[in-house]
Amino acid sequence: MSVAADCDRDTLLIQVLPRGPVCHLGTTTCFGDDSRSNFSAISQLEQTIEQRRKAGADNSYTAKLFIEGRDRITQKVGEEAVEVLIASKNPDDRQFIGECTDLIFHLTVLLVEHGLSWDSIYSELNKRSK
Numbered sequence: 001m002s003v004a005a006d007c008d009r010d011t012l013l014i015q016v017l018p019r020g021p022v023c024h025l026g027t028t029t030c031f032g033d034d035s036r037s038n039f040s041a042i043s044q045l046e047q048t049i050e051q052r053r054k055a056g057a058d059n060s061y062t063a064k065l066f067i068e069g070r071d072r073i074t075q076k077v078g079e080e081a082v083e084v085l086i087a088s089k090n091p092d093d094r095q096f097i098g099e100c101t102d103l104i105f106h107l108t109v110l111l112v113e114h115g116l117s118w119d120s121i122y123s124e125l126n127k128r129s130k
């Protein structure tokens with residue numbers, strides 16, 4: 001997502017959003033901590049959603065959404081957005097977080113349906129960053 005040179009220009013710092021494991025041992029870091037970063041959780045979800053789209057598995061909610069088509073996915077994003085709005089009116093953080101997560105899941109399905117990914121969103125956010 002960014003490349004920067006150090007003061008004497010002999011080292012590059014390259015910051016990226018990994019798609020899956022980055023260590024040759026299959027872990028998400030080379031430093032012993034196998035917990036996923038927040039970004040890689042979304043990246044992992046995106047990959048699973050893409051796999052479900054291709055597989056068209058019968059028992060997958062995601063695959064069913066793709067079969068039902070873009071209008072249905074768009075409708076679900078709208079419904080989930082309204083559920084976020086309603087949950088935001090209540091003091092229950094767990095409910096609110098659950099509805100936000102549902103919205104992000106369906107939004108990710110819609111991005112994939114458009115042939116896009118969160119990379120486009122990250123780029124746009126970076127462009128807007130002040």
Ligand SMILES: N=c1c2ncn([C@@H]3O[C@H](COP(=O)(O)OP(=O)(O)OP(=O)(O)O)[C@@H](O)[C@H]3O)c2ncn1[C@@H]1O[C@H](COP(=O)(O)O)[C@@H](O)[C@H]1O
Nearest residue numbers: 045048049052059060061062063064076079101102105106
């Ligand atoms: N993160 C999610 C996720 N978040 C929410 N949902 C589903 O989104 C739906 C939310 O819709 P509603 O609240 O409107 O409830 P509903 O009545 O079941 O929905 P409708 O009948 O109205 O469509 C529920 O069925 C949830 O299970 C999700 N379904 C799947 N995932 C992930 O997607 C990946 C693929 O999952 P499968 O498609 O199940 O294989 C896996 O990594 C899952 O963890």
